[in-house]
Amino acid sequence: MVKRCFLISEQSLGVPVEQIGACVQHGFMAALQARGYRADAEQQRAIDTLARWLQNWSTGRRGWLRKPAAGVYLWGGVGRGKSFVMDAFFAAAPLAAKRRVHFHAFLQELQQRMQAFAGHPDPLVLAIRALAQDIRLLCFDEFHVHDIGDAMLLRRLLDVLVGEGVGLVMTSNYAPAGLCPNPLYRDRFTPAITTLENRFTVVALDAGIDYRALPGSEQRWGDYVWPHSAGGLAYLQTWLGLDEQAASEQVLEVNHHSLRVKAMAPGRAWLEFSELCGNAHSTADFLWLLQRCPRLALSGVPTLDSQPTDACQRFINLVDIAYDAGATVLISSESSLERLCRGSPHQDFARTRSRLSQLRVHELHVSEGIGHGAGGVIDKEF
Template sequence: MAIDKEHTPHAEYLALMRDGELKPDPDQARAVDALEHLHQALNQYSPPNAQSGGWLSRLFSHTDSVSSSPKGVYLFGGVGRGKSMLMDLFYETAPLSTKRRVHFQEFMLDIHERLRSWHSLSMQQRKLALKNIVFDKKVDFDDPMPAIAHQIISTTTLLCFDELQVTDIADAMVVARLFQELFNRGLIVVSTSNRAPDDLYKDGLNRHHFTPFIDRIKERMEIIPLNGPVDYRYDRLKGVETYFHPVNEETTAKLSTIFFRLTDRDIADRDKVPSGELVVQGRKLFVPKSARGVAVFSFKRLCASPLGAAEYLAIAKTYHTVIMVAIPQFTDENTSEAIRFMHFIDALYEHNVKFLCSAVAPPQQLYCSGNIGFEFERVISRLMEMQSEDYLISGHGKSLSKSV
C-alpha cells in the first residue's frame, strides 16, 4: 500500500499548529510521534482476518497474529488535554477500511447485548456459530467470548476507544475475558482514558480478575501520558454560560454556537452533523446530534417519552457533554416528566457530565406546584453546581468511591 505523506497524524497535527488551533505541548508531540509510527506500520500490515486459505493457514495466522501485529497506543491524562482530538486525527488518517471508532461505554452496551443474544441460543445454534473458529483448547459452548471476539475481528482490525474506564464489576469481568480473545486474534487498539492502566478499576471488587487485562494493555500498547499545560475542553467552556432562559431563537442559537465550538466543527456545516444511536437492553435510543462526545437532545425526547434509568445511565456513560433544549416548568400536570428529569440529572451529575440547556425559567423557578417539590430541590442544587468551575473542570466518569 502506498503511503500518503499528506494525510498522516503528524501532517494533520502540524496543520492544526500552523492554524493556531493548538499550542506547543511536548506531551502531545510525543503522542503524535507514537501515532505516526503506528500509522506507518499499518501501511505494511496485513490483518489476519483478511487472509484467505484453508484451516491450516487460518490456524497459523491465528497463532502468529499477536507477534505480527503492531502495538496499539494508550493515551491517558487529565480532562481536555487533547486525547480524543489526537485519536480522531489518527483514526481519520488510518490506512485501513476495517476500523471502528467508538466510545468505550457504547462498545460495552453492544457487548452486553451480544452476550444476551448468545445466552438465548440453543446448544445447536452455539455449535454452528463456533463451527469455523480455530481453537487452541477444548471448546466450551457455555463461553460466548470466542464467538463474540470472532464477530468483532471479522470486521474490525483497528478499534479506537474513547474514554476507557471501568467502574462496574460486570464490565470488568467481561473486558478481561473478551480482550484476551481479541488481542490473541491480532486486534490493534488505540484508546484514550483519564486513568493510567494501573489505575483502571482501582479498588474495584475482585480486581485480581481484572489485572490480566492491565498486563495485556502494557504488553500490546504503548502507554503515553498527556498532562500538558492546556485544558482545551475547559478553554472552550471557560466563561461560557451553560444555563439559558427563556426558550427562544436567541438562546437556541447560543447553544448551537457552543455545540460547534465544543466539537471543532464549522457552523456552516450544521446540516452535516451526524446523528447517533444507543442500544440499551435491546432498545434503540436515537441521538439527534452527536459528535466528539457531545450529544444534543430535546427535553421532550428524553423526558416526555417512557424512558428510564437504563437509558439515562447509557447517555451519562457515553457522552462527556449533553445539551438539552426546551425544558419546561413543572406542575402537578407533568409530574411524570419532572420525575424523569430528576433521574436524568442525577445520572449526569454522578458521572460528571457537562450539562448545557435552555429552559423557560431559572433553576429556582422550574418547579411551580405539585407533590415532589422537596425531592426536586436536589435537582435545583445540582443544576446550580453543574454551572460551577469546579464541576466544569472535573473529569468525565463516575468514581468508584462516589456515592449516589
Template sequence: MTSAPAAVGSLAAAVPHVPPARLLADLLPPRHFADARFSTYRASPQHPSQAATVARLEEVAAVIAKPVRKGLFARRTSAPAVYMDGGFGVGKTHLLTSLAHAVGLDVSAYGTFVEYTNLVGALGFRATVDALASKKLVCIDEFELDDPGDTVLMSRLLRELADHGVALAATSNTLPDALGEGRFAAEDFLREIQALADRFEVLRVDGEDYRHRAVVTDSAPLPGSAIRAAAGSVPGATLDAFDDVLTHLARVHPSRYGAMLDGVELVALTGVHPVAEQATALRLVVLVDRLYDRDVPVLLAGGGEHGLFTDEMLAGGYRKKYYRALSRLGALAEDGRALVG
C-alpha cells in the same frame, strides 16, 4: 400571525429498542469529533507531550494501514497497542478519532469502554471477538474498570483481538496499572490489570482542559419559565424534570442512552440539584457523555451544573469521570444558551 410552538418531547418517556446490529453499526467516532484530524489538533507549546503524541500516533497509523503480507514466509509481527493517559479536556478523544480516520473508518471500530462491554452482553463474547477481529484497529475511549468483572472481561477481549492481529488504541484519565483504584479491591485482580498494562505503549498527554479556554464551564442556571418557553420554540427539544430523568435512567440500560437521543436537538431540565447517590451519578455521567458525543445542547434550571456532584464524589475513585462530566455539561449549557439567544 405568530407561529405555533414546537411540540416538546420528553427524555423520560424515551424507551428505545436497540438491536445488536445497531450496537455494531454505532461503533464510529462521535459526531462531535467528525472533523477531528491530526492536522486540526492544536498542540500546546507549553506541553511538548502533546506534539510528541501526535507524531507517535501518525507513525502508528502508518504501521496499521500498511497492507498485511500473506504467504508461507510472511513474518508475523505484533500489532501496535497505544494508551493515551492525561486529564480531561486535553484532546485525547480528538487524537483517538484522528487515528481512526487515518487508518480508515471502514476498518476501524470506535466506542467507549462501556459500549464494548455492552456489546459483549448483547452479542456474547465469541460473536463480539469475531465481529471486531475483522477490523484493523479497535479504539476504546474512556477506558475505565469499575468492577472486577469488567477487568477480566476486557483483559480477555483484548488478548483475543491482539492474537488476531488487531491494533488497539485507548484513552483514559488513569494509567493502566492504576485502573480500578478507589473503585474495587484492585489488588485482588492485579494480575489481570498488569496484563492489560503490559499490552500498551503509554503516551502521556499533558495539558489543561481546553474547554476552560473558550467557554465558561460553570454557567448560571436559567429560570424554569425561561427554559420551558425556550424548549417550546426549538423543534426536537425535550423538557423534563431532572428527577424524572434520573429515575428513567435507572430503568434503561446505559447502552441505550445514545438511542434515547435520536432526533433530539435540545435537552431542557428543570429542578436540577446535587446528586447524592453514586450509582445515579454514574448513570448521569454516561448520559452527559452521549449528549456531548452528539452535540446536543442543554438548558438547566434549578442549581445548574454547579455542585452537581458532592465533594465526596469529587474526591473519590470516580472523580475524573465526574470532572469530565462537569466540563462537558458546562460546554453544552453554553451551547444551549447560544441556541435560544
C-alpha cells in the same frame, strides 16, 4: 528493483505502507492549523508515538524476540488534548476498516451482537470475533471501569481483540494501574491491567496546553438554567418548543422497564433528574432515549454532593453519552453550576465538570415582564 508493499485494498486508501506514519503526521499538522493551535511537547510526543506504532504495526515490524505492540494507551487529565490527538490520528490513519467508538455505545453494541449467538458456548467471545472481522483499527474513547460487569467484559474484550490482531488506540483519564480502584473486584481486572502494561505502548499526556481553555475552542452543547423557581419552567418549555401538540406525562417502555417522561415531541424530551438518574436506569436506556430525542431537557438536578453514588454515576454516564452523541441538553436546577458540582467525590467527575463548563449558563432573576415568563435572563460563564 525494490517491490513496494501496499496494504490490502479493503484496509487501505491506496497509501504505501512506508508512508503511513507520514500520513498521520501530516493529518495532525493539518488539524492543528485548521484550529489555529500549536502542539506542545507532550502532544507532539503522543502523535509521534501513534504514527510510529501504526507504521510498525501495519508492516508487522517488531523488535528482537518481541511481539509488536498491540496498540497505544493515552491517559491524562481532562482538557490535555487526548481526544484531539486521537481524533486527528483516526482521521489521518489510511485504513478503511477503522472505527472510533465511545465506551458506552460500544458496550451496548457488543451486548446486542451477543444476542445473535444465544445458545452457543461463550457468546461473548463469538460476538467479539464477529465484530473483529469488520475492524482493523479500533479507537476507543473514555476507557474506564466502574463495576464488576465492566471489569469482566473488558478483560475478555482486550484478550480477544488482541488475539484477533485488531489494532487498538484508547484514551483514558487513568493510568492502567488506576483503572479499577475498587478492591472488591480489582483482582478480576488485574490480568487486563497486565495486558495494557505489557502489550501496549502507554503514553502519559498529563501536562502541557489545556485545549479547552484556548480562545475559540469552546464547544457549547447546551444550556444550564438556574434557579428553576425564577422562571425555569417557562424557559424550558420555550427551549424545547413545547406546544399543545406535545405529549405530557408519558410512561415509555424502555428495555423491559418503564421510563417516565414529563413531556415529549418529535426529537425532544423533558425528564426529571429523580426519574432518569435517581432510578435504576442503565446506559442502554440513555442511548435509547438520546437516539430518539437528541434535544433533551433535564430538570430538578440537585447538588451532586447530596446524592448517593449510584445517582451521581448515572448523571456522569448521561453527560458522557449526550456529549459524545452530539446531543443538545438543557439542565435546570435551583443551584448555580458551581454549587451543583462542588464536593462531588466521584473519581470521574473532573471530566463531567469540564463538559458541564461548556454549557451556556443562564441565571434567572424574578422581574416583571422580562425574559421568559417571570424570569429575566443573565448569561454567565461557569
